Amino acid sequence: MKNIILVGKPNSGKSLLFNQLTGMRQKVANFPGVTVELKSGKFDQYQLVDFPGTYSLQSLSRDEELAIAKLHEAMHSDDTSLIVCNLDATRLERSLVFGLQVRDLAFQHNKGLIFALNMIDEVSRFGHHIDTEQLAQDLGCKVHALSAKTLIGLHEFRLALLDAAQHPQDFIPLKTEEASQPVLEISRKLSQQYGIKADVVLKRQNKIDDFLLNNVFGGLIFLVIMFLLFQSIFTWASPLMDGVEAIVGQLAALSSSVLPPGVVNDFVTDALFGGVGSFLVFVPQIMVLTLVIGLLEDTGYLARAALICHKPLSFFGLSGRSFIPYLSGHACAIPAIFAARTIESPRKRLITMMTIPLMSCSARLPVYALLIAVLVPETQYLGGLLNLQGITFFILYFIGILTALLVSTLLNKLTDMNTDQAEMPFILELPTYRLPHWKPLIHRVLTSAKQFIKRAAPVIFVVSVVIWFLGYFPQNGDLQSSYLAMLGHWIDPIFTPLGLDWRYGVAILVSFLAREVFVGALGTLFGIEGADENIAGLAANIQSDGLALGAGIGLMLFYVVALQCVATVATIKGETGSKKIAWGLFVGYGLLAYFLAFLAATFI
Template identity: 35%
Template sequence: MQAPINIALVGNPNSGKSSLFNALTGLNQKVSNFPGVTVDKKTGTAQIVPGLTANIIDLPGTYSLYPKSADEYVTYDVLINPNSDDLPDMVIIVADASNLKRNLLFCSQIIDLKIPVIIALTMMDLARKKGVEIDLDGLERELGVPVVAINPRKNKGVAELKKIIDLSARTQYSNPPRDFINNGDLARPVIETVKQVLSCKSDYGALHIAVNVDDLAFVTPAAKKSIEESLRSSQFNKTKVQAEEIMQRYARIKHIMKNTVVETDPLQKQLRSEKIDDLLLHRFWGYVILLVVMFLLFQSIFWLASYPMDWIEGSFGALSGWLSSVLPDNKITDVFINGILAGISGFAVFIPQIMILFGLITVLEDTGYMARISFLTDRLMRQVGLNGKSVMPLISGVACAVPAIMATRTIENKKERLITIMVTPLMSCSARLPIYTMMIALVIPDNRVLGILGLRGLAMMGLYLLGFFMAIFIAAVMKLFVKIKEKSYFIMELPVYRAPRWKNVGTTMVEKAKIFVKDAGKVIVVISVILWFLASYGPASRMEPVHAKYEKLLSEVKEDSPEAAELNKQFQSEKLAHSYAGILGHVIEPVIRPLGFDWKIGIALITSFAAREVFVGTMATLYSVGEDPDNNNATLREKMEAATWPDGAPVYTLASGLSLMIFYAFAMQCMSTLAIVRRETKSWKYPVIQLVYMTALAYVCSFIIFQIFK
């Protein structure tokens, strides 16, 4: 069997590259990092034909071989560096047929690197709708490389592409026979010098090494010295050479387009996407529609998830009550019901909402609407020191801050990238969703506004908008302090509108639920068991008097009397108060009491620093341990509704509920986010600043809200 070959997938953003990667590799994928940088490295294996396997590397999207962002530099290094670990045997260029002229610029640059190339044309159906007909055979003759039409979303043309890969592999990866343009004439002396001191196969590759010699780590000091001497003696002008190259490429592309592409008068045809954009990107109605979409998104989280959530919550309550009645009354039963089962129920009930949130976000991404949000908000972003590219990480932060912060790598401007990293955790992520849902259900009435708008859905949308506008405000403040002067431009291609791929939506929902159960679930269960121990045991000097007191009191009343039931309830509550968890909570309580929080919430604030969603599991465990064993069939919501202060006043009021939601909306309660900020900024300075300012912001805003509403 032939050894696996390395194939790099390259192309412009939104060209269909990721869809082809998924079609070729299926489930045989993994994500790591490229050596020395924090950019994602998506790799996978594909069975091309029997006996031929390929390692597929999905390189970050880029518009040309002149990189501007960290992602584009990765693609550049893999293609230019002859010592790269990921040096491809073959390159598949994924090109958008509906924007062929722009895509051919990048294609022509790759061809001139003298790496075996196959061009995979996507979106042929869209090209035809625009009145564009492409002569594939003629295009193949003009470019000198194989060209194949594919639709990876529908798995069309993939089999033909594999045949061409096999043919290219069996002919030992033949290079394109000629340069696209005469690169040697652009700077002949410099190119010859580079080819002499480095193992460079092409004139164009040598030209790029000369242009970027100061930034290329693989160039040895001796080689760099020789190249720099040649650049000086030749009076090499980088800007002039690049401009001349691009002009020659577009002149040749114009000739190729004339010979191989038939295009109707563009004024005769206006695409459906453009007509939709006239409305969705309107200066007024675009923002109105965006608010409506956001409201429907958050209202659906309540409306669609209410039935499965009620069923899950009721099932766990009934299961706990049944197990309490059939299992022996001992410590093993206690830790299983009030520790493990309570912890599982604390996060399992929110799985439907997590799935619905990610499903709806996937629909917005698949249809192409998510990219429009960037354009709608670019003007606002610029006023606070950001640009439209900052919107995508902020929107991604609604799912999880960790990948959202990693997504800032596409922002070329250092100042804008740093500010985006610093404010992204203020966006309400899915880990906050269980807390919001629980507290809204507790303190917000299920009423309608104007007869149609659900008050709970409005409250949920308000919390998400609050996070967004606070991020904008903090960005405006940071703009004054971050002293990096660098101009930026926002250029982004709007993808065409498409029907969502429902299979993709379903797969995403299931995968996100698995991740939530696997990552958050195991943390919650472990912390729940630890909390059960801390809440069940305490110092002997405190616990023994409590046991003695209630043993005496219980001996003086009948076993099944109402007095005995009330004494048992008081015993459980007092025992919890004197446990290790109770002692810790009472130490914290004076600090958080001005926010309307009791000592149980204080314990949850500490445990949820591991992950915000741990808050719910913590409350489930504390209220299970602290309750009468006969009340195990009650749901967590019912137990929290019944919670009172020592004077009998309810713990969870509108004021304390709003205060708690505001605290979690702004607080940095996530170790993973701090770790990723450290990795992306390569300094502990910024995560520490983030932790301090977000905690202070959360405390002050929570204090103000509680004082206003109490």
């Protein structure tokens, strides 16, 4: 299958165009450097490949370096049929810098090339018109005006793209009279001739930035937005969580009443509904987290947040660009570690990657939600807009961030400054403010829940079955005389100083496979123990069991800090090329987590 290569600068609507052409719902983010891997999808009989966004063929970051290397590789490949270069119609000069370089590269390798002039709807909104036919003559390539968001010109572009892919030799760039001039000079001249004036586009943006980036109010607004982000995870998701818990409880009660008493009934009730069902209750929080972060990305606020955070993060030896991987780490550490490639400084990139595991990822959400529901009352403020449980959520996330900053400071002092390259100035493009494209955003939210369940459910199911079997036999449901109790009492001395009994110890140990397994393991254990009682939520079972406040807080602190994700360890090893760093973080964060849990259990 022949390939069509899609390239362009970051934040130019390229990924959304890719989605529209392939029907895939790739993540579309409104800040530079979001795409760190090649994405591909089928377009007719061709494979459309979305390359990471780059500003120039001269790389400034590892992300761009990899993208440019892959682009040169694609230019040499016989499988590459056509190059599509996406241009931002609202910022033509910046887009053409890269576009002209790609044009020259396509000419050198005898590859067909067409330009997609994206975001034409925003240009039209300001009453401006771009003469695409004349621009095509000056560029020596076909230019197609379109809007991937409003679908203006998209049907015509599909037809033109298919024709160009079938006859790529007819679309090899032509040499123009200006081809010998410097790229910056040509792009500036063409932008002045065809593009919309920058002050027209920036007028509204600057008014908003004057408020959001104000020296006094900007930081306060940022803190409020971050507080609402973490508050929403608990407050907004609470009705959905209650609904899922009710459904799981009703299904468990129905299956228990239908199945005859015995081993099968106990297995379905305790292992399936007690283990896997307890985990599903917390999936709505993953969806809310993805939705809120997606809104911040698509509207363009994340780039502003990175700018606001640059100065305070510099104090800890980081860069403003570290903010984006840090925030992404609250969804999942693995893509966040990849996103750190956009940090130009190798030292700051390494420190960022090493501290990303301290961000509270979505796998920790079920653990936090369970323990908060057990320990913190549902006290509400401001008519229910805020509640104490949501505030506790924010505090846990803040502790993770604070720990990451303190560790960053330590690593920065321990890192040999002489081994680093010269520090480059912090430069970040501020995208225009835009309304989110809701269809991909909602799809992203649903996909995040689907992927989370797909990744975690099989592990939780296997662990739940194993724990149920070991906890049910040999006495058919007597947990205290089970095989699992024998194992639990053997490891009990490790967790007794933390104020936890062997059941929590078993759940903690198996959660080193994946943090969210903790909830499923406890659900199975408490399900076996309360098999003859009315089915209740796991939080209610733990409350009735009497978890001490200090032990509960220590348990939360343990999960804030401990690195309990094998995939994250493997990713750090791959990105740093060092087993010593990866496993050193695993052991170091584990010991720190145990120490904090011990302090909480001892003094609270």
